[in-house]
Amino acid sequence: MKAVVWQGTNRIGVETVPDPSILLPTDAIVRVTSTAICGSDLHLLDGYIPSMEKGDILGHEFMGEVVEVGRDVKKLKAGDRVVVPFNLACGVCDPCRRGLFSACDNSNPNHRMAEAMYGGVSGGGLFGYSHIYGGYAGGQAQYVRVPFADVGPFKIESDLRDEQVLFLTDIFPTGYQAAENCGIVPGRDVVAVFGAGPVGQFAARSAQMLGAAHVIVIDRVPERLKMAAASGAQTINYEQEDVLVALREATGGRGPDHVIDAVGLEAHGHGPGALLDTAQQKLRLTFDRITALRWAIMSCAKGGTVSMPGVYGGLVNELPLGAAFAKGLTFRMGQTHTHRYLPDLLGRIEGGEIDPSFVITHRAGLSEAPDLYKTFRDKKHGCIKVVLNPWA
């Protein structure tokens, strides 16, 4: 089959690789009909997430048709149309039973690598996301092996198009969880979203769905801001305005009640803090550039929430913890518990409340993946979200 393969830092290619097979009786094989490139795939590209190996198949946002199931799979059969959460969960451990699917105790076979870096505990495995997260082959391919097939894949039985349900695999639930984590008081709370990439777009729209009185989106890319404005959000271009001043003005001096950092470790920005982050990252003294997080903390209202769907990898410096303490902020973060949100969010799509395909700007066949990774990374040609058809 054809697959998008990591060949080294800043090198990806489309290769012919062996078809996947059932390795455990709880596996299924899915023929991929649509797959997307995610902003967090770019962290793999440039090598900021460790433990990639040459030949790893990328991709964690995919859907398709079940073509084969292992003998212990009960809920799925060949022919079922499914979306597959980007994170793997066993469904039986304590975190899974509490709905904390991304924190699954059992789904990462390389738990020891994650434990060494992350305080003696490992979250669950991820598709196509390095060996520290289990080394599972990803879904930017014609076929994919799906472990824990009775737990993750979610059947789509309505006639919604792939493009309307594909983002249930990651960016829609991720944006939604970020907004839900804010504990928005409907009709009262103002929510600011740093980053108008795909997750930021869904976070902003989810905040609106959850009743935010006002939503403000901050970015520097005009196309992204335009897309956010289309939903009725106020927008701030931080290259044209002082973002902290603009947010104070927009909120009567209070600051937003909740701030979502939908940027993560590769924030751009300016000022001495941003320069210091970049220098330290180049010297490998830190993994993370935290301009967006710093702005989030500095702008957030007293008693507010800083919600962090953006990915962070390691240690950070110069975090304004004093400001966070003085204002009594709450921090919510972590990988998305995707499985938990699928029924509700699918219902919202079926009910016409939201059509997630608004975020797509580029469509292509798998062979164009290397070019489109580049286009997406460089934010060229108005690129916000890429969907690939492995069979085109």
Next chain:
Amino acid sequence: MTTHSGKAGAQMTPAERVAYGILGVGLSAMGLRGGHPAQRLLLGAAGVAVAAQALTGRHPLATALKIEQNADGEVKVSDAVTIGQDADKLYARWRDLASLPGLMTHLEQVEVLSEKRSRWTVKAPAGTHVGWEAEITADEPGKRLAWASLPGATIENSGEVLFRPAPGDRGTEVVVRLGYKPPGGATGAVVARMLGQEPGQQLRDDLMRFKREQELGYAPTARGQSSGRAGAGTGTQEGRV
């Protein structure tokens, strides 16, 4: 984790302190040079830690690698895991000593000789084997099992496993404490750790294997998945992005 009495980290000789100082600086330098970001960060941090501890005169690698060793040269290892099953079931699995090699991959064989006595064989570094006889020193069904090697063992060792109800409906907390005297003292322990044969790592892997066996009934794996490695794939297109 439990704390043990006894000093953490054995004392170094002056010569060792100089050697470790140099090693620390070397590790720091390696940390700045190449490899994965994580490796660089860890090497850099390890280098600083080693160099700093050379000044304190403690056996820095033993300390950095969390190898605890008391004045008698005994290494202590402990770890714990919570498993969503009841204590009686977990105890029964552990009490069936002959089946333990299924859980602990470094164990070659456990022969049950009598109600209390058993003979253990383990894989040692470089393809060798080490064996000893052990005796059960405490046996409280559903709660605790303790054992110790009998006099004359190559590696004197002892251990206990505790089964405690976890708060709420989370099942059972399994706590394992091991003690052993490695051949060659602290240096032997460090060398063993470097070879990947250190019991702390083995114990963690064994406990996670136990948890997965009991909760899932199998071990999850990504081994054997398709990839573009080992000449399996033929490049149709590649490029620097």
